Amino acid sequence: MSILINKDTKVITQGITGKTGQFHTRTCREYANGKAAYVAGVNPKRAGEDFEGIPIFGSVKEAKAQTGATVSVIYVPPAGAAAAIWEAVEADLDLAICITEGIPVRDMVELKERMRRENRKTILLGPNCPGVITPDELKIGIMPGHIHKKGRIGVVSRSGTLTYEAVGQLTALGLGQSSAVGIGGDPVNGLKHIDVLKMFNDDPETDAVVMIGEIGGSDEETAALWAKDNMKKPVVGFIAGVTAPPGKRMGHAGAIISGGQGTAQEKLAVMESCGIKVTKNPSEMGRLLKSVL
Incomplete structure (x- = not known):
């Protein structure tokens, strides 16, 4: 038992092909049960490719359907980060963890209001956060x-x-x-x-x-x-x-x-x-x- 994540959690990286996404996905995979946990990446322009063996999908919905992942971690640049969070929310993931710093406040206000209005089940952690870790099981973040x-x-x-x-x-x-x-x-x-x-x-x-x-x-x-x-x-x-x-x-x-x-x-x-x-x-x-x- 742990809060939010454990060794059996399956994770999608949104923004897996960017420098930050690549670096932290790599280090998270090297920690504890990371090899088994990181099952998908998302980049609409690179769907069908892979990052060091992790398949890349065109959307979060598709990644979830193909891999059974329930959590996403977001390393998308500030201008597109709120949209990336919304994509995870729309796919009904259990948890979206947004590491991105510098998202316009207005984007976040609109996103939070939309989540509330539509009564979405996804829990949001962040943005501008280091993520979450359950030691010796799984780390998601920086x-x-x-x-x-x-x-x-x-x-x-x-x-x-x-x-x-x-x-x-x-x-x-x-x-x-x-x-x-x-x-x-x-x-x-x-x-x-x-x-x-x-x-x-x-x-x-x-x-x-x-x-x-x-x-x-x-x-x-x-x-x-x-x-x-x-x-x-x-x-x-x-x-x-x-x-x-x-x-x-x-x-x-x-x-x-x-x-x-x-x-x-x-x-x-x-x-x-x-x-x-x-x-x-x-x-x-x-x-x-x-x-x-």
């Missing part, structure tokens, strides 16, 4: 596989690099991970902290969770308030951007404090009031988690 270790700690993060930082610290302390999920830093995205917390809460193989947020928006507060009443497992937290001045955009498109809301201090205060132990020092995330076990 995270370095070697820092992960199988275990019982869940990690959910808006920041890619801080996901790796938390995982690296946990592994160094001998604490493996059940799954690590990067939800992405864009203001309009799919899964939120609260959605992933619910999954970890229901997962019998997760004992505790590291939740990493960033300035901007109110997703972390929403998740903390839910956790206060519903979470059966300890959660520790870190918020990036404690020193960020209001109104300044920091790295991610979603990381901007506006209207006095979304500051790191505010998020940390809400998390603490909801029983989540927090640290302001990113190098303490692993030790903080160990302290609540």
